[in-house]
Amino acid sequence: MLAATNRPLFEWRWVERNADEIVRRLGEHLALTAAALAIGLVVSVALAVLSLRWRWFHAVALGTAGALYVIPSLGAFALLRPFFGLSFTTAVIPLATYTLLILLRNIVTGIQQVPAEVREAAIGMGFTRRRLLLRVEFPLALPVVIAGLRVAAVTTIGLVTVTAMLGMGGLGFFIRQGIQTTTPNPTAIIVGLGLSIVLAVLVDALLWLSERALAPWARKAGRA
Amino acid sequence: MNAFEQALEWLGQPDRWSWTAPSGIPYRTLEHLGFSALSLVIAAALAVPSALVLAHYRRGAFLASSAVNIGRAIPSFGLIILFWYLASRWEVNTSFWPLLLALVALALPPLFTNTYAGVVSLEPESVDAARGIGHTEVQIMLRIELPLALPVVLAGARVAFLQLVATVAIGAIVNNGGGLGRFIVDGFAEGARGYGEILAGGLAVIVLALACEGVFALLERFAVPRGLALSRQATMTTRPA
Numbered sequence: 001m002l003a004a005t006n007r008p009l010f011e012w013r014w015v016e017r018n019a020d021e022i023v024r025r026l027g028e029h030l031a032l033t034a035a036a037l038a039i040g041l042v043v044s045v046a047l048a049v050l051s052l053r054w055r056w057f058h059a060v061a062l063g064t065a066g067a068l069y070v071i072p073s074l075g076a077f078a079l080l081r082p083f084f085g086l087s088f089t090t091a092v093i094p095l096a097t098y099t100l101l102i103l104l105r106n107i108v109t110g111i112q113q114v115p116a117e118v119r120e121a122a123i124g125m126g127f128t129r130r131r132l133l134l135r136v137e138f139p140l141a142l143p144v145v146i147a148g149l150r151v152a153a154v155t156t157i158g159l160v161t162v163t164a165m166l167g168m169g170g171l172g173f174f175i176r177q178g179i180q181t182t183t184p185n186p187t188a189i190i191v192g193l194g195l196s197i198v199l200a201v202l203v204d205a206l207l208w209l210s211e212r213a214l215a216p217w218a219r220k221a222g223r224a
Numbered sequence: 225m226n227a228f229e230q231a232l233e234w235l236g237q238p239d240r241w242s243w244t245a246p247s248g249i250p251y252r253t254l255e256h257l258g259f260s261a262l263s264l265v266i267a268a269a270l271a272v273p274s275a276l277v278l279a280h281y282r283r284g285a286f287l288a289s290s291a292v293n294i295g296r297a298i299p300s301f302g303l304i305i306l307f308w309y310l311a312s313r314w315e316v317n318t319s320f321w322p323l324l325l326a327l328v329a330l331a332l333p334p335l336f337t338n339t340y341a342g343v344v345s346l347e348p349e350s351v352d353a354a355r356g357i358g359h360t361e362v363q364i365m366l367r368i369e370l371p372l373a374l375p376v377v378l379a380g381a382r383v384a385f386l387q388l389v390a391t392v393a394i395g396a397i398v399n400n401g402g403g404l405g406r407f408i409v410d411g412f413a414e415g416a417r418g419y420g421e422i423l424a425g426g427l428a429v430i431v432l433a434l435a436c437e438g439v440f441a442l443l444e445r446f447a448v449p450r451g452l453a454l455s456r457q458a459t460m461t462t463r464p465a
Contacts, residue, residue, distance in 0.1 A: 006313055069464055070437045071430050072390030078408040078426025082227035082419040098464045154296045159464065161299040165397055166412065175302045179398065184309050193302035200297040 007183060014187040022174075026195065029170025032160045033203070035092050037153060040099030047100070048107040049133070058108065065101040073098075073162045081166060091163045098159065099152040106148030110141025143218040146211040150204050157200040161192065171196045230420025231427075249404070249428055256403025256432060259395075260388040263324060267331035267384065272370075272377060275336045279343035280365050288340035295333030300391045300465050303329060308398040319400040323392075330391055330465070331384040338380025342373030375448045382440040389436055390465035393429050404429045 015022070047065075051058035076094035084090040114137050122136045138145075164172030174192030178185045211218070225233075234240070242248030278284040307322035316322070346369060354368045370377075396402025396409040407425025411418030 067434060067437070070386050070390075070433050071464070072393050072433050073464060074390070074393045074405060074408055075426045075429035075433070078411070078422045079430065081412075081426075082230075082423050151296070154293070155464065158297060158299040161301045162394060164301065165394065165409070172299070172301055175299075175305050176397075179305055179309060184312065186309055186313075189302070189306050189309055193299065193306055196299050196302060197297050204293075204297075 007185060007187070009186050010190055011187045014185070015191060022191065022195070025170050025173050026199070028168075029157070029160050029172075029196070029199065032088070032091055032095065032163070032170055033153065033156045035088070036095035036156050037099060037149065039092065039096040040103055040152060041149070043096070044100055044103035044107055047104050048111070051104070051108050052111060061104060062101070065104055068097050069101040071097075073159050074165065077163060077166055086167055090166065091160070091168055095156050095159055098155060102148045102152045102155075103145070106144050107141065110144030111137045113144065114140045139215070142215045143211055146207055146214070150207045153203050153207060154200045157196060157203060161196055171199070227419040227423050231423040232420075234420035234424050246406075249407075252404045252406055253428070253432060255401050256389065256392050256405075256429075259324075259327070259392050259401070259403060260385060263327035263331055263388050264381065264385050266324075267328045268335055268381060270328070271332045271335035272339050275339035276343060276365055276370055276373075279340045280361065280369060282344070284340070285344075288337050288344075291333040292337045295330065298330075300326065300330050300387075301394055301397075304391070304395055304398060318398070323395040323399045323402075327388055327391055327395070331388055334380045334383040334387070335377070336380075338383075339373065339377045342376030342380075343369045345376075346372050375444075378444065378448070382437075382444070385440070386433060386436060387465045389433050390429075394465070404432060 047061045051061055071094070073094055076097070077090060080090045080093055084093075111133075118136060118140065119132065122132050127136065160170045161172030161175060163169040164176040169176065171192045174188040174195075176192075178187075178189035178192065237247075239245040239247045240249060243250045243254070245251060275288065278288070304323060304326045307326045308318060311322040312318045350368055350372065351364055354364045359367065392403045393405030393408065396405030402409065404425055407421050407428065411421030411423075411425055414421070
């Protein structure tokens with residue numbers, strides 16, 4: 001299409017000139033990711049509590065989350081676009097939805113993995129059901145929950161770029177911008193794509209470190 | 225006129241149900257499935273043999289475990305645009321190859337990782353027995369390891385295919401085709417007038433993905449021998465797209 005005039009593959013000048021915009025879009029990207037993860041986590045915890053109480057509910061919740069998980073993100077954004085416009089809401093609803101399957105599964109698995117002896121000991125010490133969940137089961141499930149959170153975070157960071165097709169998109173904005181100008185701008189594409197990958201790796205590493213800090217016993221026991 | 229009415233009107237337009245006109249939903253559905261299937265076949269031809277050989281000799285475990293993580297961190301939207309740009313720079317046919325290449329790249333990790341994991345997790349007795357009765361290494365790979373690992377490989381193919389169906393839609397942004405994603409992207413370009421097309425196109429993509437998931441679920445139930453049925457855990461090696 002537009003191959004006559006090629007810009008260099010990477011121009012530092014462009015990065016310097018657009019530093020403010022890059023920081024702004026990076027913030028937008030992080031905000032969308034954080035909002036989606038927070039909503040997903042709250043909903044998943046609620047679903048997990050109900051799932052642990054009723055087996056049938058767990059099957060229904062997992063099945064629904066699994067079906068929602070295979071919905072193409074562009075289709076989901078398209079479905080919401082006429083109703084919520086080009087808003088944060090349109091972007092966050094599908095992003096949060098995709099985290100449910102991973103988070104719900106890991107929270108339930110994590111809690112079910114708590115050894116029966118530990119649970120019995122806590123009950124023997126007079127823990128109520130709620131205190132057992134909050135003080136014993138959740139903390140012990142933490143490594144598995146954070147493992148799920150890592151997958152969800154990396155996934156969400158990649159998906160946020162797709163919202164650029166609606167004209168939003170955090171770092172995806174640059175990817176889109178790269179082919180929208182009359183002369184394609186490879187620097188914008190590389191910055192958008194590269195920063196999105198770097199962000200995913202950094203957030204993943206940060207969550208991994210937080211797991212080590214919050215659940216040091218998991219390392220000692222030799223669990224990954 | 226609200227978005228629903230607009231969508232109904234759009235669905236009632238002439239040619240909308242044509243198998244041969246580019247404005248037809250059936251035509252775009254076939255295009256969508258064809259592109260996804262082509263990418264899956266190419267990716268499988270690359271990933272399955274290499275993972276089979278590496279897993280047989282127990283090499284490349286790190287690659288197998290990190291492939292999915294790398295795949296997850298790379299945004300498909302960015303990859304499609306980057307490949308499109310590189311193709312236009314080298315003056316290749318820009319409506320076909322870059323999207324195909326991006327799709328193949330995205331389908332590789334789940335296929336590679338699942339094939340690898342499927343072979344490595346086999347009980348060593350079956351391989352030892354095959355060796356004991358004089359099978360060569362190639363025979364062991366093709367007649368023992370691949371068939372026994374097949375359910376896990378198919379689970380990877382299912383995940384990869386659904387990811388492809390979602391990504392083809394995104395490809396509409398750079399592609400003259402783009403399957404059902406075409407309607408969504410064209411609708412976006414028209415602002416509020418395009419709401420009907422956006423809504424109907426979005427629904428069509430979602431229905432297609434759910435239908436594919438359903439077909440795969442049935443296939444898995446009927447095609448995989450009960451003794452080889454695998455846990456649901458093994459099927460979730462990737463991400464939505």
